[in-house]
Amino acid sequence: MPRSIAAVMLMLFVLAASGAGAQQPTPAIARSVPEKPAIAKSILPAAPPWADALARRLAAVDAAYPGEIGVYVHHVGRDESWGLRANESWYLASGVKVPIAIAVMREIEQGWLTLDTEVTLLETDFVDGAGRTNAHRAGDRLTIAWLLDQMIVYSDNTASDVLIRTVGLGQVNAVAAELIASQGVHITTLADVRRLAYGMLHAGAAQLSSQDLLALQRAGVGRARVLRLAQLLSVSPDTFLAPDLDTAFESYYATHVNSATLGDYGRMLVALQQGLALDAEHTAYLLGVMSRVKTGQRRIRAGLQPTADFAHKTGTQYRRLCDSGIVTMPAGDAPPVQVVVAACVRGPTGATGERALRSIGEAVTASGVLNRLDPPPLPLR
DSSP states (O other), X not given: OOHXXXXXXXXXXXXXXXXXXXXXXXXXXXXXXXXXXXXXXXXXXXXXXXXXXXXXXXXXXXXHSSSEEEEEEEETXXXXXXXXXXXXXXXXXXXXXXXXXXXXXXXXXXXXXXXXXXXXXXXXXXXXXXXXXXXXXXXXXXXHHHHHHHHHHSOOHHHHHHHHHHHOHXXXXXXXXXXXXXXXXXXOOHHHHHHHHHTTTOGGGGGOOHHHHHHHHHTOSTHHHXXXXXXXXXXXXXXXXXXXHHXXXXXXXXXXXXXXXXXXXXXXXXXXXXXSSSOHHHHHHHHHHHTTOOSOXXXXXXXXXXXXXXXXXXXXXXXXXXXXXXXXEEETTEEEEXXXXXXXXXXXXXXXXXXXXXXXXXXXXXXXXXXXXXXXXXXXX
16 A cells, blocks of 8 residues: 555544554565555554654655564553554564563562672573673673663663573563563574574574674674574575575564554553552663663654653564554653653664654654643532
């Protein structure tokens, strides 16, 4: 369906309060750019006043991006929500590090851990990615507070897997089932993300070691990484089940591991902001860490006003980018305006993907949802 028609359908949703349920995405080989499907209305309450302006701007962003965007926006104080493809399943990438952090903070609340607890780094913990944990050696002892900072602020994958090992993957998935969705949420270690994705090329990838994963990162991307994988597995590339990394990763995303709807993920962030996920002390601590995130400076944050605080977490994976968090806008003597924004794109990443996320931030700002509004009227009795 042409994009212009998709945009019209989006506008019809805003003007009319009825529509169909969201469509599920069909993974495609990333080398081709398929025609975009119609934008389906998320199953949300009647559109709030700011949704019309937001929908118009997001339709333009979606039309300009050679892929698909998904957005969920929730005004916390007024309990108003609206979304674009918000009921479709989206790969969260490092967005899964927020429920990991909540699981860790709950262990601290219960007295099983403290921020000063030291954890020994194991040889099997190392994963490719950003952050400073990989500069340490196996046997080094690192505090929970330092690991949380590395995981959230710098999106450190090795720190994430150390914390998962510390609290247990079962605890992480219990948090996801409670706060994100009771069905269909399956979070894995960051190392297993790689093993599962490369496993779409060859089943032997399940046995890749931490050092193998680091070697694959050093090999570069594209065909060079495929050839290095074949070398590590001692097989011919001709035996691979998929022709390239694009196809392998699209097949991996189709399993919906480490995925959720943006509506469900956004509601987890609402629960966190409202103190329903952690007690007040540990809520404030985690949101403080999320406010110091260094990744994604050219994503949603770049589209917000300078006075806005954005406690968020980014996610980056092959042809996938995400940025989700809580925007807090000061409102003078009145309580600040707090709005949850959860957004992902699937398609070109790099500058193109980041520009789309920045444009989403600009659309949220221009929609007026961050402006101070009078409280909704009380219902008639």
